[in-house]
Amino acid sequence: MMTKIVQYAKLVFFMVALLMTQRVCGQYTMTVKTSPISGGLVIGYVDQGAFVNVLGPNVKYKMRTVECSVGLLPSLKLKKDQNPIKNSFVTPSLGVGLTFKRKRMILQLPLYYKSKTATVNGRWDLGFGLGYSF
Numbered sequence: 001m002m003t004k005i006v007q008y009a010k011l012v013f014f015m016v017a018l019l020m021t022q023r024v025c026g027q028y029t030m031t032v033k034t035s036p037i038s039g040g041l042v043i044g045y046v047d048q049g050a051f052v053n054v055l056g057p058n059v060k061y062k063m064r065t066v067e068c069s070v071g072l073l074p075s076l077k078l079k080k081d082q083n084p085i086k087n088s089f090v091t092p093s094l095g096v097g098l099t100f101k102r103k104r105m106i107l108q109l110p111l112y113y114k115s116k117t118a119t120v121n122g123r124w125d126l127g128f129g130l131g132y133s134f
Contacts, residue, residue, distance in 0.1 A: 044129020049079025
């Protein structure tokens with residue numbers, strides 16, 4: 001019984017401290033939101049090729065003019081295949097990654113999975129992209 005009271009007291013103390021922090025630092029409001037789709041187009045580089053993506057479902061963390069989000073990135077990868085048996089130049093792909101947005105500029109660090117083949121193990125490729133927010 002006593003441990004439950006201590007747990008509730010800790011919870012109440014934490015909530016009061018959080019509310020007081022919001023009052024003291026009122027001009028530095030921070031919000032966390034989820035979004036099914038964000039208006040933005042990004043072009044970038046990954047695995048010796050390019051990608052074009054839109055910002056898909058994500059969780060946003062916003063503080064003043066900077067917005068950081070983690071989410072899914074529906075993409076088109078553009079890459080010329082050097083193997084004798086070639087893949088298509090344009091392939092659809094789904095990535096996951098961090099997106100930083102300030103005003104209308106977007107900076108993105110996406111991860112795309114390259115699946116396993118008979119000769120190469122599967123791996124995650126890190127990319128870099130710049131874009132524009134609508």
